[in-house]
Amino acid sequence: MKVISQEQLNLWLADLLKQTVVVAPIEKHGKIQYQEINSISQIVWDFTRPELPPRNWVIPMTEPILFIEQGPTTVLKQPDLPHEKILFGLRPCDSRSFKVLDALFWDKEPADPQYARHRQALTLIGLACPEMWDSCFCTVVGGAPDDTEGLDILLTRIDDGFAVQAITEKGQALVSGLDLLQWSGVPADPSEARGLPKLHESAEWAAVFKDVFWKELSHACLSCRVCSFVCPTCRCYDVRDEVIAICPNGKVYERLRAWDTCTSMGYRRIAGGHNPRETQVKRLKNRFYCKFMYYPEDFGVLGCVGCGRCIDACPAGIDILEVVEKVDLKLAQAQI
Amino acid sequence: MTFIEDQIRQTARKYLENDEVSCVIGYERDTRGRSRPVFIESVDQVDRLVWGPDCNLNLASYLHERKHSPGKDQPIPKTAVVLRPCDTRAINLLINEQQVARENVRIIGVTCEGSEINGSLRVDCEFCQERVPPLYDDLILTELPVEVPESADPYADINEMDQWTPEERLAFWTSEFDRCIRCYACRQACPGCYCFECVAEKLDPHWVSIALEVPEKMFFHVMRAYHLAGRCVGCGACEAVCPMDIPLGKLNRKVAKEILELFDYRTGDSIETHPPLVCFNPNERLNL
Amino acid sequence: MSESFEPKIVGFLCNWCSYAGADLAGTSRMSYPQNVRIIRVPCSGRVDPLFVVKTLIDGADGVMVLGCHPGDCHYQQGNYIAQRRYSIMHRLLEFSGLETDRLFVDWVSASEGKKFSEVVTSFTEKVRNIGPNPLRKKAESGIDVLEEVSS
Structure with missing residues (x-):
């Protein structure tokens, strides 16, 4: 394994920053966030995980995906091509989330054109977690604090610098110009066995669909959108054509895509006012079933990376890990 | 169990045992030690109820989910709610706006020592003169009398x-x-x-x-x-x-x-x- | 900058008094600035304060709401309610960072053509002095796109 010292890393990043856009964890308003940086000194090195997930860089909170110019003739225009970007300092759970999103938007035809444009422009450099924090449960859903899934390069902090693992060709090309020292050690394993619950296969979840437990769980749910907006793999969106200008010879619309989520009341409302997911319990249950049953069955990957953001953010204290535990318990009881 | 928690639990037990309400809304501690709303529907669950400065939601907002009849010919459920003084004002508002009926709500009003957000006292609580709820069915007392802050400009x-x-x-x-x-x-x-x-x-x-x-x-x-x-x-x-x-x-x-x-x-x-x-x-x- | 700046002003005018007042100003050949775009509403009580917020968010530089004098409302009470609403909304807008002079509420009767031309003139002048609406950026970016289309 190769190692890079902190000084060498800073120089390298400064060099990259001259050539391209770099996104890294910085502190803003007292919170750690992935943001575009202007200088290396902004980067925060000791953090748990940023407040918001990095999916903003592939599915921005709000983005025009098409401009429609309606005049004597109607012209459709795509927005400008996104700039090449390096996402630096991704936690392994966050980088894994790109794999999850790729499964839906990119891997299978037809790919989502706007997603593909963003995704192609990204290089992902990860920073392994030194430990598993309170609400972390990546090991439950198949990840690890030093997982390389989805990354181009993974850096792991060791005594005097960072161990460098180039995972993809893209990553190898990026580090090939660097003069790195060889290191014979092995980074410590940050995974922890702390009695985390067992996650059941997607097919098994069907058996507890009608359990009364969901109703009890959903009582406290406020039907806000926090859990999904802080989730790195929730990807639902709303699309609307909005007028941006009116002039004598026509109108200009933009087709806006903005984050939306199944936990909010109006998400599933359809023409005529009917709402198939009218009650809290149906909406909340959908979120968990989407992650652990529907998504794996449709796209082959789990819809959860175990970052634990929703556990920390939920104002009503709904805990996804408790749900996993409860399902485990219910299924065990059913077997007896 | 604190002095306040004991009273809250006893009151909740009283309501559930007498079948006066179908549910008591209060706070519990989750497995990580944080407070969260809990819906107690049977007497054996009453001991889950807790109280602390971090119980900072307004549980009156959950009444909106319980203000309609659950089905044809079924009565509107009666609910007991644990509330701070400012929270109980919301009940007055909701009754005035005909959202909830007084007879369907039992207010377990807690004498308030102020609530905290992220570990620090709320701005409103620093100046708040109202430590006893203006509206309650049961008053939960504190062990020692609550100190009312000196009058200062709350704004x-x-x-x-x-x-x-x-x-x-x-x-x-x-x-x-x-x-x-x-x-x-x-x-x-x-x-x-x-x-x-x-x-x-x-x-x-x-x-x-x-x-x-x-x-x-x-x-x-x-x-x-x-x-x-x-x-x-x-x-x-x-x-x-x-x-x-x-x-x-x-x-x-x-x-x-x-x-x-x-x-x-x-x-x-x-x-x-x-x-x-x-x-x-x-x-x-x-x-x- | 302020010399070339022509503010865009939206005026919500009550049908029974202020709109008739504006008509009178016109038929009496009184002049007033062309910056105001008039929207006729049945009553000042119809003007939900959110109309004002939306107008400002969408890029108007100033908004005026004109209605009947207190006691003269065609619907008896519309302007009393408007009065209470705007007393709060005005202070709230101010608090959220907009200049006090971007919103103007007054009473203009059907016979006050002169007053109408005066309030429009003075309000336009005030808005011209405070400059463009800081929230206007988005609306303007749309206009750029449009110019691209026509060229």
Whole structure:
């Protein structure tokens, strides 16, 4: 394994920053966030995980995906091509989330054109977690604090610098110009066995669909959108054509895509006012079933990376890990 | 178990044993030691109820889910709720607005020592003179009498902002709203926000773009503050649930201050009084 | 900058008094600035304060709401309610960072053509002095796109 010292890393990043856009964890308003940086000194090195997930860089909170110019003739225009970007300092759970999103938007035809444009422009450099924090449960859903899934390069902090693992060709090309020292050690394993619950296969979840437990769980749910907006793999969106200008010879619309989520009341409302997911319990249950049953069955990957953001953010204290535990318990009881 | 918790549990037990209510809404500790709302429906669960300064939501907002009959010929469920003094004002408001009926609610009012958000005392609590709920069925006492803070200007921070230039205020709110993610947690946690379809989500008329950008967020928050004019009880639930720690209470407190000055009105004083913006007085001439 | 700046002003005028007042100003050949775009509404009580917020968020530089004098409302009470609403909304807008002079509420009767021309003139002047609406950026970016189309 190769190692890079902190000084060498800073120089390298400064060099990259001259050539391209770099996104890294910085502190803003007292919170750690992935943001575009202007200088290396902004980067925060000791953090748990940023407040918001990095999916903003592939599915921005709000983005025009098409401009429609309606005049004597109607012209459709795509927005400008996104700039090449390096996402630096991704936690392994966050980088894994790109794999999850790729499964839906990119891997299978037809790919989502706007997603593909963003995704192609990204290089992902990860920073392994030194430990598993309170609400972390990546090991439950198949990840690890030093997982390389989805990354181009993974850096792991060791005594005097960072161990460098180039995972993809893209990553190898990026580090090939660097003069790195060889290191014979092995980074410590940050995974922890702390009695985390067992996650059941997607097919098994069907058996507890009608359990009364969901109703009890959903009582406290406020039907806000926090859990999904802080989730790195929730990807639902709303699309609307909005007028941006009116002039004598026509109108200009933009087709806006903005984050939306199944936990909010109006998400599933359809023409005529009917709402198939009218009650809290149906909406909340959908979120968990989407992650652990529907998504794996449709796209082959789990819809959860175990970052634990929703556990920390939920104002009503709904805990996804408790749900996993409860399902485990219910299924065990059913077997007896 | 603390002195307060003991009383809350006993009261809840009394209500459930006598079948006076079908559910007691209070707080419990989750496995990580944090407080969260809990819905107690049977006597054997009563010991889950807890109390602490971090119990900072307004549980009155959960009454909206329980204000309708669950099915044909079934009565509206009766509910007991654990509330702080400011929270109980919301009950007065909701009764006045005919959202809940007094006979369907049992108020377990807790003598308040102030609530905390992220470990620090709320601004409103620093100046709050009202430590005993204005409305309750059962009063939960504290072990020692609660110290009422010395009277000071509760709107000092608002007055200070009023002195700023418009540019400074705009810069302040732009930076605050910039990190808003429009998750609507503030709205969902608010007892006064119960529209079936919020202006922010209405399609026809299409009030505001779906974009998550500063003007849209500003519209949302100004709209919400205005719709709560004379209706906000100052419970701070919106600030407590905000994942981005935006000081939303400032907008509401500004409006509450103006309402107090112009109309000498404070929300939730009694069941009878209407919020000033839904009525008028032909003899008044206001400075517009 | 302020010399070339022509503010865009939206005026919500009550049908029974202020709109007739504006008509009178016109038929009496009184002049007033062309910056105001008039929207006729049945009553000042119809003007939900959110109309004002939306107008400002969408890029108007100033908004005026004119209605019947207190006691003269065609619907008896519309302007009393408007009065209470705007007393709060005005202070709230101010608090959220907009200049006090971007919103103007007054009473203009059907016979006050002169007053109408005066209030429009003075309000336009005030808005011209405080400059463009800081929230206007988005609306303007749309206009750029449009110019691209026509060129």
